[in-house]
Amino acid sequence: MEMADQADRRQALISAAFAAIANEGFEGLRLRPIAAAAGIDHSTLHHYFRTKEDLIAAVLEHVTSQLEGSMRNDLEPAGRLRHHLGAIATAIAERPELFIVLDELDLRARRDVTMAANIKHDEQGWRAALVALFDEGIEQGTWSVDLDVHASVELVIATLKGLRLRPDTAEVVVKQLCDLYSRGASE
Amino acid sequence: MEMADQADRRQALISAAFAAIANEGFEGLRLRPIAAAAGIDHSTLHHYFRTKEDLIAAVLEHVTSQLEGSMRNDLEPAGRLRHHLGAIATAIAERPELFIVLDELDLRARRDVTMAANIKHDEQGWRAALVALFDEGIEQGTWSVDLDVHASVELVIATLKGLRLRPDTAEVVVKQLCDLYSRGASE
Amino acid sequence: MEMADQADRRQALISAAFAAIANEGFEGLRLRPIAAAAGIDHSTLHHYFRTKEDLIAAVLEHVTSQLEGSMRNDLEPAGRLRHHLGAIATAIAERPELFIVLDELDLRARRDVTMAANIKHDEQGWRAALVALFDEGIEQGTWSVDLDVHASVELVIATLKGLRLRPDTAEVVVKQLCDLYSRGASE
């Protein structure tokens, strides 16, 4: 039981840090309030996370673990794309903070090599799945062989990243993007 | 002449702040180094910008003034879209700092109403131009009347925003987006 | 057997503390690393030494026990002096840490009455032996009756203390001091 308490406390700290970043931004991340939110002394926080950086890394881990991709391999390419984009649009709409924080992290990654590495790693998996999706679609005739897979993948990623700050438009934008690819497909 | 000096100094401060944000991020924005970069005492900076926020606002103004849109009204809709997106892709590729800083500013806007207002105002103009572009295209038969103008506008904006952190992919992504709309058009 | 373990552990803590003072100085004495070096939790250290001061006192005891003087009473005064100084010079050269730590302790004694008392006690024995040596030497005609015994004792002590920070010069300095007293003796 105590073990659960420990983990809980740790999780509480991560959650508090996550919320702080979401609400106040990276600038506003102060250790004292985080500790207070978890109901402990600010020096005790260092018992769980030796340094501020360690806490931030844990936040990143927490965020990415929540976004673990759901790519349904049982659908054909077009449907899979539609489903995947829809899932992300839904996630953006329902839990925008997740993406806000990811954006802050993304920005910080420009100066923090560790963070950059972690984010890159996470994106790699996503990117690979998208490449496979488009490759398969071309193979099956869903899209023309002329389709630029790399460009398409980057377009999808860029669009989704660009939606982070405007969660309210996520749904329509994603639909529009799907439609464009469907039209290409019907051709 | 001194007036020119004044303006120069002011501009030097803004440039220094801009560079600092581009290189170190918002977190790394310290007034003292900014003043030093402009060759003045850190106290004197407050004669030009009463507060840190004021300086940041000036940086935003500086950034947006550099991005004033070039929407060529002499071209037909499809060409105009292609040209516009190409121009932005070029800008991203050539002066990525501009967009990096814009991203930092965008993120900060979530907590700074003044900044949010300024950014929104700037985007409004952009948005309106895009709406006009698509409306005209539909009117002229470039795109189907079924085209969701609002969604398309947001898609374009989201995509471009999403490119900020990956300036190297800007060109191909923009081309891909144009192609998708061209194909839709050919229909 | 466990008792031996206990003593061993205690000794390990003292040794680790000794090494820490020798290497990092008094400033650098931290309990956690000491405990870690002895392979126990930092909390457990408090079972062996209730407080940091207690541990330091034990270090002093450890150091002085290692320096228990070897004054050979079988030699005549001049030879005894030469032998004694030589022994200390050798000790300084071979185990300089012992003297470094003693110096740190000496300095600290200025503010720590307990330490001051302990050190004073240790020195008292040394001082008495030296007084006896010189007294005997005068009695036997080795040195003139004009020899200031007290001053000579303090000179010897001061010189040896002054050598602590320059272990490499210990040998020649000690030899020089002996020579000065031998010359006085030959008179």
Next chain:
Amino acid sequence: MEMADQADRRQALISAAFAAIANEGFEGLRLRPIAAAAGIDHSTLHHYFRTKEDLIAAVLEHVTSQLEGSMRNDLEPAGRLRHHLGAIATAIAERPELFIVLDELDLRARRDVTMAANIKHDEQGWRAALVALFDEGIEQGTWSVDLDVHASVELVIATLKGLRLRPDTAEVVVKQLCDLYSRGASE
């Protein structure tokens, strides 16, 4: 006039730090009390000394400037030695704090290269003067050509260093050392 104030304040900080080291030792050197003693906020201290190390360096400079050697070149070697040692003995007796602090600094030099360099530099001058003194003495027949100059210099230095912690014995010890060299000389 204000300039004097500035320098005064700076000096006040150095003096306060000096006193703190003398009374509490290096361990007890805290910036806040130092600032308070000088009548300023603890953050203002950083305006005068960017870092704690800088302040310590200033203390060292202050101490050594007070000890600038008084080697009277108008006296013959034996008299010069007697005079020099007497001067230092007097200094130790009258201002023992100076030497206490020097001892703390000396000890710290073992871990602080900058301090070690500064101290070494100061000692170099002293050492050179002593070497010259003994060389001249041998040349003039004051001492035998067999005298080990290097050893004698180190003996003098070690003795004086060893006196730091026992200022009350300085006078007699120094006299005894002089006597030993005089006797050697008379020979």
Next chain:
DNA sequence: CATGAATGAGGCTTCATTCAT
């Protein structure tokens, strides 16, 4: 306009120690 000393609030981190287990 320019300076630089001064401020006060606040930042992260470290440490010896205690307490419940």
Next chain:
DNA sequence: AATGAATGAAGCCTCATTCAT
């Protein structure tokens, strides 16, 4: 005896801002 979570005090340092000059 041993652990490790928790504490609270304290450490150095930084920053935006103000004020007297």
